[in-house]
Each structure stands twice: as structure tokens, then as C-alpha cells.
Amino acid sequence: MNRRQFSVLGLIGGLAAAGFMPLSAGAQPLPDAIRMVIGSNAVSGDTYQNASIIAEALSAHLGIKVKVDAVGISEAFKAVGRDPRGTTVMFHHDQSYLSHLYGVRGFSDIFSAYKVGPVVSVNPGNAYLVPKQSPYQSVDDLLKAAADGTRIRVGIQAGGVSEIGYSALKNAARLAKPGSEANIVAVNSGSQADKNQQLFDGQVEVINGSVQANEQFTRLPDDDQKAMRFLWLTASREIIEEAPEAGFGQTSREQLLQYVTPAMRVTLDGQQDFVFDKDFFLLYNKDMPDEMVKAIDEALAAIYAKGDIQKTLKSSFFIPHFLPSQEAAAYLKTKDGNYRQVIEAIAAKN
Structure with missing residues (x-):
């Protein structure tokens, strides 16, 4: 279960080779305002802190308004689940899939019910x-x-x-x-x-x-x-x-x-x-357009390539860990499978 390594510069080079370069604010497919709901009610916890750093960076880079809304995990899933337009995205951590593994009522399999967005950071604590x-x-x-x-x-x-x-x-x-x-x-x-x-x-x-x-x-x-x-x-x-x-x-x-x-x-x-490793990542409505997913991936790739966000994260004792959506989904699915084995192994004996 070692952490996947990822080269931001490699991503940008790959995007360029494929003809996908970061879009300017005027050409981007994203809305002018995005609500980023988080799986926490607290505005002082690690989820809110991480989300705020990411929201501020996206706002500045894309020239749009990304506002963090601490609504709690149940409400966050509901909000992103009913908005396929990309005006609402969700920000949370591994609890998103762990609660489903533990059979907590009301938690769906995120890999089938939603689109997995990019991983952005780790709380090492x-x-x-x-x-x-x-x-x-x-x-x-x-x-x-x-x-x-x-x-x-x-x-x-x-x-x-x-x-x-x-x-x-x-x-x-x-x-x-x-x-x-x-x-x-x-x-x-x-x-x-x-x-x-x-x-x-x-x-x-x-x-x-x-x-x-x-x-x-x-x-x-x-x-x-x-x-x-x-x-x-x-x-x-x-x-x-x-x-x-x-x-x-x-x-x-x-x-x-x-x-x-x-x-x-x-x-x-x-x-x-x-x-x-407690990873933080974005989740999207399963019908959110792929071009919007790509636009956020590209924006974050450029932000991480610049390097300032790494300093901001580390100053709050968070570790930068950027994976674009496709890699993030595979990485988190692997974690899901590994922890499923642990949970099932002890459940079989109890």
C-alpha cells in the first residue's frame, strides 16, 4: 500500500502531447461559481483547512469563485449527488469509502455512485x-x-x-x-x-x-x-x-x-x-461532464507545478500529494481493496 508517486511536470507534458493544454478563464467549461461542499461540519478541522487551500488556489488560477461549505458528510453526498452540472463538487477524505466498507448506513460505493476527482494532499497525523x-x-x-x-x-x-x-x-x-x-x-x-x-x-x-x-x-x-x-x-x-x-x-x-x-x-x-495515509480528494456527480473534470485536473496540475501550494500545505502540516482524476480513482480503488481485506479478515473471526 505504498503511496503512488506522480510527476506534475509529466502530467503537463502528457496533456500537451495529447493536445490538452490548460484553458484560460474565458474559455474554460467550468461555471463562474462552484460550491465545494465538505464532509465535515467544522470550520476549524483538517478537512476545511485543506478544502480552503484548494478552493483559494483554484479561484485565483481560474478566475472563478470557489466557495467552501461545511455541510457534513451526509449532506455533502446529497448535494453533489443531485447536481450533474458541475456547480457543486465534494471535498473529503478516505472516510468516503471506508464507511461503506464498514457497512455504515447511508454510505454508497463512491466508485460507482460518483466520479472520483483528484487527490490533493495527505494529513500525516x-x-x-x-x-x-x-x-x-x-x-x-x-x-x-x-x-x-x-x-x-x-x-x-x-x-x-x-x-x-x-x-x-x-x-x-x-x-x-x-x-x-x-x-x-x-x-x-x-x-x-x-x-x-x-x-x-x-x-x-x-x-x-x-x-x-x-x-x-x-x-x-x-x-x-x-x-x-x-x-x-x-x-x-x-x-x-x-x-x-x-x-x-x-x-x-x-x-x-x-x-x-x-x-x-x-x-x-x-x-x-x-x-x-489519510488522503484528501474531490468527488463529483457521476454525470458531471468529462470536460469539467479535465479542466479541474489541468488547473491543479498547473497550480502544483508552480510550487506555491506545496509550501502552503506544509505550513499547516499537510503533505502535498497530487494525482489527477484517473490516477486518483485507481489509487483509491487499490486502497479500498486493501482495507476491505483487513476488515473482512477480522469480521470472519467475530
């Missing part, structure tokens, strides 16, 4: 944390405890990005000692604050969190009830290596590398390590 006083110093410690019969409670938000690492832990436990996966159990909650409180109150041994939301708690004194430390970052090593050297907060990039593979190993199949 998806993390699992323990209290600073926890006996678990590594993922291996946690899996050994489960194999010895200890019950490990993991605080997650069910049905998406928060759960996929938990599923990977159960699968790794199953592979290490069949049956021990039953000792890794989910404690479902809502917001990150709820998960944090579970850890503070001793209701769970591990929580899903993020570098951005939880790094502040890793700086607290060891005897503080709220003090926690990272146990595992699900991101691929190559993604963390692209992060700014300063890392995030007071945690450097070198320190963050201690929590990713191969320093922390969660096996996928006994040979490969599980990784999960």
Missing part, C-alpha cells in the same frame, strides 16, 4: 496514543499483552478513518496468535474530546487521535492525568519524511519517525506492514 504511564511502550507490547489474555480497550469513532487502524491492530493480533484479536475491543465515542476523556478517566488503554489534536498532551509532565504519548502513527514513512523538519508543535519530524513503520510494525499479512 492519524495516530494512536496511550497514557504516559502506560506499560505499553510499543505496538508489539500491546499485541503481546493481547496474546497473553489482557483486554485492550481502544477508543475510536466507528466507521471510518478512526476505526481502520483499530481494525489493523485486531488483524495483526489475529496473525500473531489466532484468537487473541478478541482481546482488542473497541469503545465507540464521538468527538476527539470524548476519546481524550476516555483516556483521562482510564476507560480505555489506547485512543485514536492525531498529531495536530493530541501533541499538546504529549508535552505534559508524566504525573499529569492528561499526559499521553504517541504509540503509533499509521502514515507511511515516506509521508512523514516529507513533513517539515520541525514537525508539529514541539515534536520534530525525527521524533515522529519513531512511531511509523518500520520502527512500529503492524503487520498486514505477515509480510507487509499496514500503513494508512
Whole structure:
């Protein structure tokens, strides 16, 4: 599940050779105003931040108005699903297909119900944390405890990005000692604050969190009830290596590398390590004209070739990762298939 590599300059060269050069604002097939609905209600989270960066760049490059609208995932799917004209597009992340894999009610298969647009960035911060006083110093410690019969409670938000690492832990436990996966159990909650409180109150041994939301708690004194430390970052090593050297907060990039593979190993199949990079991407109505899809691909290719957007993304601790629509669809479909195997493997044993 290594991240696909992509050359922006190669895309532009290919487009030119095929006779497809970026269109000027006056000639483009796109409307003068585009509503970019996002799968989040929050205007302070990572989805809104990423969407705003992309919307601002497209607006400036194309000379149109692209406005971000934080409507939540259900409303976002409904909005893009009823607008084939291209005046509404959706911006979200891997939850778009993971929730369908987990069987969450109301989630369709995005690969058949919508058109997959370009991948634009990665949030490298998806993390699992323990209290600073926890006996678990590594993922291996946690899996050994489960194999010895200890019950490990993991605080997650069910049905998406928060759960996929938990599923990977159960699968790794199953592979290490069949049956021990039953000792890794989910404690479902809502917001990150709820998960944090579970850890503070001793209701769970591990929580899903993020570098951005939880790094502040890793700086607290060891005897503080709220003090926690990272146990595992699900991101691929190559993604963390692209992060700014300063890392995030007071945690450097070198320190963050201690929590990713191969320093922390969660096996996928006994040979490969599980990784999960939280990708952000666009989704379109399945009947949106191909010329509009192409116009957005070309605009983003030119924007990424210029290089300024990479600096903007990294300044907010996001990693640039641009794939045009066709490559993005294949890349995300591969991720969908890989994570489906993990989810089905543990479901078959429960």
C-alpha cells in the first residue's frame, strides 16, 4: 500500500502531447461559481483547512469563485449527488469509502455512485496514543499483552478513518496468535474530546487521535492525568519524511519517525506492514461532464507545478500529494481493496 508517486511536470507534458493544454478563464467549461461542499461540519478541522487551500488556489488560477461549505458528510453526498452540472463538487477524505466498507448506513460505493476527482494532499497525523504511564511502550507490547489474555480497550469513532487502524491492530493480533484479536475491543465515542476523556478517566488503554489534536498532551509532565504519548502513527514513512523538519508543535519530524513503520510494525499479512495515509480528494456527480473534470485536473496540475501550494500545505502540516482524476480513482480503488481485506479478515473471526 505504498503511496503512488506522480510527476506534475509529466502530467503537463502528457496533456500537451495529447493536445490538452490548460484553458484560460474565458474559455474554460467550468461555471463562474462552484460550491465545494465538505464532509465535515467544522470550520476549524483538517478537512476545511485543506478544502480552503484548494478552493483559494483554484479561484485565483481560474478566475472563478470557489466557495467552501461545511455541510457534513451526509449532506455533502446529497448535494453533489443531485447536481450533474458541475456547480457543486465534494471535498473529503478516505472516510468516503471506508464507511461503506464498514457497512455504515447511508454510505454508497463512491466508485460507482460518483466520479472520483483528484487527490490533493495527505494529513500525516492519524495516530494512536496511550497514557504516559502506560506499560505499553510499543505496538508489539500491546499485541503481546493481547496474546497473553489482557483486554485492550481502544477508543475510536466507528466507521471510518478512526476505526481502520483499530481494525489493523485486531488483524495483526489475529496473525500473531489466532484468537487473541478478541482481546482488542473497541469503545465507540464521538468527538476527539470524548476519546481524550476516555483516556483521562482510564476507560480505555489506547485512543485514536492525531498529531495536530493530541501533541499538546504529549508535552505534559508524566504525573499529569492528561499526559499521553504517541504509540503509533499509521502514515507511511515516506509521508512523514516529507513533513517539515520541525514537525508539529514541539515534536520534530525525527521524533515522529519513531512511531511509523518500520520502527512500529503492524503487520498486514505477515509480510507487509499496514500503513494508512489519510488522503484528501474531490468527488463529483457521476454525470458531471468529462470536460469539467479535465479542466479541474489541468488547473491543479498547473497550480502544483508552480510550487506555491506545496509550501502552503506544509505550513499547516499537510503533505502535498497530487494525482489527477484517473490516477486518483485507481489509487483509491487499490486502497479500498486493501482495507476491505483487513476488515473482512477480522469480521470472519467475530
